[in-house]
Amino acid sequence: MWEQIRSNRLRSIVLVAMMGAFLIALGWLLGYSIAANGIAGVVIALAVYGLLNLVAYFQGDSILLSVAGARKIKREDHPRLYNVVEEMKIASGLEKMPDVYIIDDPALNAFATGRDINHASVAITSGLLQKLNRDELQGVIAHEIGHVKNRDVLLMAMCSVLLGTIVIISYYGSRIMMFGGTSGGNRRSSRSGGGGGAAIVMVAALLLMILAPIFAQLIYFAISRRREYLADASSALYTRYPEGLASALEKLASSSVPVKNANQATAPMYIVNPFKSRGLKMNDLTSTHPPIQERIRILRTMAGNVSPAAYDQAFRQVKGAKSSIISPQTASLVGAVGIRAPSTDTTPLEPATEQVTRAREVSDLMYKLDNYHVIDCDCGTRLKVPPALHGKTIRCPHCGRSHQA
Amino acid sequence: MIAVIWVILGIVVILLLWLFGTYNGLVRARIAVKNAWSQIDVQLKRRWDLIPNLVETVKGYKNFERETLEAVTKARTAAQGTANAGVGERSKAEGELSAALGRLMVVVERYPELKANQNFLALQEELTGTENRISFSRQAYNDSVLQYNNKTQQFPSNVVAGMFNFKKEQEFLQATETEAERKAPKVSF
Numbered sequence: 001m002w003e004q005i006r007s008n009r010l011r012s013i014v015l016v017a018m019m020g021a022f023l024i025a026l027g028w029l030l031g032y033s034i035a036a037n038g039i040a041g042v043v044i045a046l047a048v049y050g051l052l053n054l055v056a057y058f059q060g061d062s063i064l065l066s067v068a069g070a071r072k073i074k075r076e077d078h079p080r081l082y083n084v085v086e087e088m089k090i091a092s093g094l095e096k097m098p099d100v101y102i103i104d105d106p107a108l109n110a111f112a113t114g115r116d117i118n119h120a121s122v123a124i125t126s127g128l129l130q131k132l133n134r135d136e137l138q139g140v141i142a143h144e145i146g147h148v149k150n151r152d153v154l155l156m157a158m159c160s161v162l163l164g165t166i167v168i169i170s171y172y173g174s175r176i177m178m179f180g181g182t183s184g185g186n187r188r189s190s191r192s193g194g195g196g197g198a199a200i201v202m203v204a205a206l207l208l209m210i211l212a213p214i215f216a217q218l219i220y221f222a223i224s225r226r227r228e229y230l231a232d233a234s235s236a237l238y239t240r241y242p243e244g245l246a247s248a249l250e251k252l253a254s255s256s257v258p259v260k261n262a263n264q265a266t267a268p269m270y271i272v273n274p275f276k277s278r279g280l281k282m283n284d285l286t287s288t289h290p291p292i293q294e295r296i297r298i299l300r301t302m303a304g305n306v307s308p309a310a311y312d313q314a315f316r317q318v319k320g321a322k323s324s325i326i327s328p329q330t331a332s333l334v335g336a337v338g339i340r341a342p343s344t345d346t347t348p349l350e351p352a353t354e355q356v357t358r359a360r361e362v363s364d365l366m367y368k369l370d371n372y373h374v375i376d377c378d379c380g381t382r383l384k385v386p387p388a389l390h391g392k393t394i395r396c397p398h399c400g401r402s403h404q405a
Numbered sequence: 406m407i408a409v410i411w412v413i414l415g416i417v418v419i420l421l422l423w424l425f426g427t428y429n430g431l432v433r434a435r436i437a438v439k440n441a442w443s444q445i446d447v448q449l450k451r452r453w454d455l456i457p458n459l460v461e462t463v464k465g466y467k468n469f470e471r472e473t474l475e476a477v478t479k480a481r482t483a484a485q486g487t488a489n490a491g492v493g494e495r496s497k498a499e500g501e502l503s504a505a506l507g508r509l510m511v512v513v514e515r516y517p518e519l520k521a522n523q524n525f526l527a528l529q530e531e532l533t534g535t536e537n538r539i540s541f542s543r544q545a546y547n548d549s550v551l552q553y554n555n556k557t558q559q560f561p562s563n564v565v566a567g568m569f570n571f572k573k574e575q576e577f578l579q580a581t582e583t584e585a586e587r588k589a590p591k592v593s594f
Contacts, residue, residue, distance in 0.1 A: 045593070079527065079530050079531065080534075081529055083530065083531075083533075083534030083538075084534075084539070086534070086538060087534065087537045087538050087541050088541075090444060090448075090538055090541045090542045090545055091439060091541040091542075091544055091545055092545070093440075093441065093545050093548070093549065134533075238541075240544065391469070
């Protein structure tokens with residue numbers, strides 16, 4: 001419904017076109033320096049791209065799901081998850097119910113796939129499913145449905161195929177040039193009557209072979225990060241409750257278990273970077289996801305209003321940036337939209353295992369022995385206050401309520 | 406001279422394309438409003454179907470407050486009776502049903518055996534899901550109406566909307582019942 005994120009789509013298209021230009025330039029230079037025929041090189045490069053794209057378009061989602069080890073579920077298997085997906089399907093105005101998958105993995109993550117809005121799938125790890133309460137699950141699922149609705153899945157698939165093609169062609173091109181280069185070069189220079197021009201092309205081809213995969217990768221990451229922010233904005237709008245996603249992201253951030261069956265190609269599909277290592281600030285150019293703390297802060301800054309315009313304002317406030325993430329046209333489509341009240345149902349989907357409960361009780365006991373003061377905040381957080389802070393006012397890091405220790 | 410004709414032709418073609426695009430956009434927005442409206446209908450019917458089952462399960466427990474159950478059944482019959490009535494009347498009846506169900510869920514908290522019953526827990530999840538779906542489909546309806554109305558009023562698509570008689574949609578549905586219902590069940594243990 002709020003899919004017209006037009007100017008953003010335009011920016012994404014520009015970035016994709018840049019990657020495409022890299023591919024064409026690479027094909028031409030390689031074709032020219034290997035076989036003295038630039039056009040043939042371009043044709044081969046595009047043919048490889050087309051072929052890979054066809055595979056990705058029709059088989060991509062099933063390949064991705066089977067690589068991740070996901071199993072499809074029905075309503076009876078997990079009514080709560082199924083219900084939440086259906087709620088978000090309704091809120092987003094999707095016509096067809098996405099397929100729902102569970103990945104049996106203690107890691108915390110989720111992703112969406114599918115070539116268009118009528119062939120979408122949402123997958124979530126069993127670890128995450130156990131940790132989240134209903135509001136948080138809703139936020140995560142809404143983020144994934146946002147990816148589907150904003151056509152990110154298709155865009156990212158096309159991009160990763162483009163990137164893959166560039167990598168493949170550079171790799172094989174360098175092999176061919178190394179082993180077939182001398183004889184081909186001699187023949188060509190004798191035919192053209194002068195090696196100067198050909199040598200320049202050769203150098204350019206070599207340079208591009210090294211640089212194209214790197215630049216293509218950086219562009220790919222830039223597109224991916226941008227789409228993550230947009231999916232967060234969609235999630236806030238669909239659920240009318242940004243705190244749900246924010247607190248889910250908090251739980252995701254505190255886990256350090258990497259996803260078992262993820263690889264570089266599938267990373268942008270996940271809700272948070274599946275390779276993240278704890279405590280690292282992933283604010284660099286080589287990340288598929290924006291830093292998680294920043295995403296949480298943006299979501300928590302949008303107080304009282306969940307419209308895309310409010311997200312945009314929060315984005316600029318947190319990032320200290322002038323450029324916006326959501327186009328003014330899109331922002332103007334939706335007026336101020338109020339936040340709803342939290343759900344009364346705050347238990348996690350499945351109770352914590354006995355082991356976890358026991359570990360928690362033991363650690364609480366140790367804290368008490370050390371004279372720590374325990375405060376149970378209304379938001380469910382348990383604050384453990386060191387003796388040095390007794391008698392002072394303490395703010396809950398989770399919800400901001402004040403407590404007298 | 407020929408160049409001028411080409412330019413004019415180009416402009417006409419672009420204008421026509423824009424006209425088609427805008428017209429189709431308006432049609433799509435109108436269909437979205439209709440779909441969102443029928444989605445609310447589907448979810449409300451689903452809730453009606455859920456209630457007999459719920460009442461049956463709860464009735465089995467002795468001393469369960471009869472009035473609460475009767476209120477739910479009565480509200481359901483009343484809501485079904487307004488199926489073909491106007492929006493206002495209907496949302497009032499459905500709101501009363503929501504409130505009755507909310508009260509039932511509060512009362513249920515006093516029956517620990519009931520809370521341990523698997524069958525009841527499944528029904529409770531179904532009911533929560535349905536209540537959420539109702540409020541989300543109402544939200545989706547309001548969103549689609551807002552978008553449609555914006556398209557019919559903002560320049561330049563309002564010109565096309567005026568040409569082909571796309572009328573402004575009716576006002577939004579008020580979410581009064583969900584707010585009342587969200588405030589009501591504040592259970593303390």
